[in-house]
Amino acid sequence: MTGQVTTVDGRVAGRRGQATRQKLLDCLGKMLGTSPYRDVRVIDVARKAGTSPATFYQYFPDVEAAVLEIAETAVRESGDLSELAAGRSWTGKAGRxxxxxxxxxxxSFWRKHDAILRVIDLGAAEGDRRFVRLRTRIQGALVKPLAESIEGARSRGRGADKGPTPVALAGSLVTMLAGVSSQPKSLQALGAKQADLKPALTLLLHLGVTGRRPTA
Known part of the structure; x- marks a missing residue:
């Protein structure tokens, strides 16, 4: 972890303190992947990190504050998704x-942040505005450039001239990607092979943006 980090009481943490804080976050992140969010306790996180609850409370007032810190990291990294859509060609083989x-x-993004993304979805579904804002920021990283791509395809005579607005269509496509990414085991249980999911998503995404099947 880099940059200035402060404790709960406002003191600036040194290098060792920053390392301890990051270790607590790393351990919590791993626990979220194996335990229900509501069941994670401060004492369990501290024990896994090899420290004490008192040390945990030096950096975070409660588990939820630490969870939100991990969520912010996922939000920041979601910004990289914008580069996958902004200014890219959607014609011919380049479009595929x-x-x-x-x-x-x-x-890949979803696999890396699966645990915290599930927590964000849970909090958002419960109406917690903090988690709603986090999910909106993650979706927005891709919705905006994708909507611009849809608008561009329509202006060049590709795709449907009428129908859903570019933002509505882009939002639906991103929600589709998130839904499939978060439920691979359920889809496999229904008979959808893991190897078939990526080609299916590629086809639907290309159709959604351009109104056409991707070039073979």
Missing amino acids: QTAEELVDGFL
């Missing part, structure tokens, strides 16, 4: 490549 890279990048 754009769709494939965007799907691949989104799936």
